[in-house]
Amino acid sequence: MQTSRDEAIRKLIKVFRTYGYEGTTLSLISKMTGLGRASLYHHFPKGKQEMAQATLMHVHQQFCEIVLKPLQQETNPRDRLQGMCEGLNQFYDRGRAACLIAVFSLGGEENMFREPVKKALQEWIASLENVLREAGCDLPRERSREVVMQIQGGLMVARVLDDTTPFEQMLARFPERLLEETNF
Amino acid sequence: MQTSRDEAIRKLIKVFRTYGYEGTTLSLISKMTGLGRASLYHHFPKGKQEMAQATLMHVHQQFCEIVLKPLQQETNPRDRLQGMCEGLNQFYDRGRAACLIAVFSLGGEENMFREPVKKALQEWIASLENVLREAGCDLPRERSREVVMQIQGGLMVARVLDDTTPFEQMLARFPERLLEETNF
DNA sequence: GTCTATATAGGGATAGAC
DNA sequence: GTCTATCCCTATATAGAC
Numbered sequence: 283m284q285t286s287r288d289e290a291i292r293k294l295i296k297v298f299r300t301y302g303y304e305g306t307t308l309s310l311i312s313k314m315t316g317l318g319r320a321s322l323y324h325h326f327p328k329g330k331q332e333m334a335q336a337t338l339m340h341v342h343q344q345f346c347e348i349v350l351k352p353l354q355q356e357t358n359p360r361d362r363l364q365g366m367c368e369g370l371n372q373f374y375d376r377g378r379a380a381c382l383i384a385v386f387s388l389g390g391e392e393n394m395f396r397e398p399v400k401k402a403l404q405e406w407i408a409s410l411e412n413v414l415r416e417a418g419c420d421l422p423r424e425r426s427r428e429v430v431m432q433i434q435g436g437l438m439v440a441r442v443l444d445d446t447t448p449f450e451q452m453l454a455r456f457p458e459r460l461l462e463e464t465n466f
Numbered sequence: 467m468q469t470s471r472d473e474a475i476r477k478l479i480k481v482f483r484t485y486g487y488e489g490t491t492l493s494l495i496s497k498m499t500g501l502g503r504a505s506l507y508h509h510f511p512k513g514k515q516e517m518a519q520a521t522l523m524h525v526h527q528q529f530c531e532i533v534l535k536p537l538q539q540e541t542n543p544r545d546r547l548q549g550m551c552e553g554l555n556q557f558y559d560r561g562r563a564a565c566l567i568a569v570f571s572l573g574g575e576e577n578m579f580r581e582p583v584k585k586a587l588q589e590w591i592a593s594l595e596n597v598l599r600e601a602g603c604d605l606p607r608e609r610s611r612e613v614v615m616q617i618q619g620g621l622m623v624a625r626v627l628d629d630t631t632p633f634e635q636m637l638a639r640f641p642e643r644l645l646e647e648t649n650f
Numbered sequence: 651g652t653c654t655a656t657a658t659a660g661g662g663a664t665a666g667a668c
Numbered sequence: 669g670t671c672t673a674t675c676c677c678t679a680t681a682t683a684g685a686c
Contacts, residue, residue: 283669283670284669284670285669285670286669300572300573300574301488301572301573301574302486302488302489302572302573303489304485304486304488304489305486305487305488305489305572305573307660307661307662308661308662308663309660309661317670318669318670318671318672319662319663319664319670319671320664320669320670320671320672321669321670321671323662323663323664324669324670325669329662329663330661330662330663380572383626384622384626385572387622387625387626388484388485388486388489388564388569389484389485389486389489390484390485399626400626400627400628403623403626403627404627424632424635427623427632428616428632428636430619430623431616431619431620431622431623431632431636432612432615432616432619433619434618434619434622434623435614435615435616435617435618435619435620435622436615436619438568438571438615438618438619438622439587439611439614439615439618441571442567442568442571442583442584442587443584443587443588444584448608448611448612448615451608452612452615467651467652468651468652469651469652470651491678491679491680492679492680492681493678493679501652502651502652502653502654503652503653503680503681503682504651504652504653504654504682505651505652505653507681507682508651508652509651513680513681514679514680514681651686652685652686653684653685653686654683654684654685654686655682655683655684655685656681656682656683656684657680657681657682657683658679658680658681658682659678659679659680659681660677660678660679660680661676661677661678661679662675662676662677662678663674663675663676663677664673664674664675664676665672665673665674665675666671666672666673667670667671667672667673668669668670668671668672
């Protein structure tokens with residue numbers, strides 16, 4: 283069966299999200315995607331590294347589109363926060379999907395994802411911070427970081443407990459809770 | 467140089483915390499601990515699996531002693547929460563040390579740590595829940611899960627941003643914030 | 651308890667036919 | 669774009685001397 287590079291990437295996402303970079307082997311990829319080694323190296327000549335990088339970039343694009351974009355709309359803060367939360371719910375499959383940023387953040391100095399992963403997190407925090415500041419939030423920087431921490435922790439707890447309710451509950455309460463301490 | 471099993475474990479902690487299970491190789495262990503392969507297999511005949519399991523058990527013991535024990539004291543809720551927070555600050559090295567529970571939670575069904583890791587998290591949530599309920603908290607179950615989520619997220623964010631202040635700030639605000647909505 | 655040497659499997663990666 | 673076959677390297681693990 284013919285497979286495009288983009289299809290390949292879509293299949294790779296789940297593998298890397300589940301097993302992390304080191305835990306993902308080419309055999310595993312082959313098994314889970316149904317693609318042979320030759321096909322994989324055809325699409326990604328530089329091998330596993332390139333597969334992971336392409337996957338990370340693809341997911342980052344999705345994230346920008348689904349989560350960040352709502353934050354940068356021209357509506358009122360409440361709607362923007364609401365939009366982000368809906369985006370997050372979708373992007374993380376209601377708590378079932380791990381965050382690649384978290385998954386790729388393991389390892390020492392030699393970790394090749396440190397920089398892009400750090401930038402992505404900072405980007406998110408900054409976008410959220412803008413909305414909160416505009417909403418009249420007291421400590422927008424602190425609050426935005428808190429939100430990100432809660433999301434990340436929620437994903438981890440959901441994965442370990444094999445139960446998405448904590449994540450969903452948290453997400454559901456978010457907009458109200460954040461806007462309580464503002465002018466809106 | 468002679469090394470006891472317990473010394474070996476103490477050195478292993480940092481390696482597994484940093485690189486995760488799959489990312490940790492025996493060569494890496496050898497390099498970071500200064501122990502040769504033969505010494506490692508002398509202490510842990512079943513190899514890497516046993517090293518990881520022994521490390522997890524050791525860390526879990528520490529966790530019970532430093533974090534859970536304060537929660538189970540016979541003092542008032544405020545002091546117990548305060549005790550937990552101080553314990554957490556120490557246990558996670560003010561945000562610099564990753565949580566083994568999180569680090570070992572990657573992988574699919576074949577992950578051998580799923581059960582112990584899940585139990586540890588449930589144990590923590592349950593202990594905290596008891597304190598919060600006793601303090602008159604409205605939704606002790608939800609709140610205790612939230613706390614755990616925030617801690618875990620805080621560790622992840624601190625690692626990625628390479629900055630522990632978010633973690634420390636969150637921890638500092640914890641007891642007050644939790645007790646706001648109670649009788650204490 | 652530690653060393654050196656070695657066995658065996660699986661990892662990532664490549665080549666050439668189709 | 670995919671298949672089969674194969675190479676090399678590193679990973680885990682073991683054996684026996686000290």
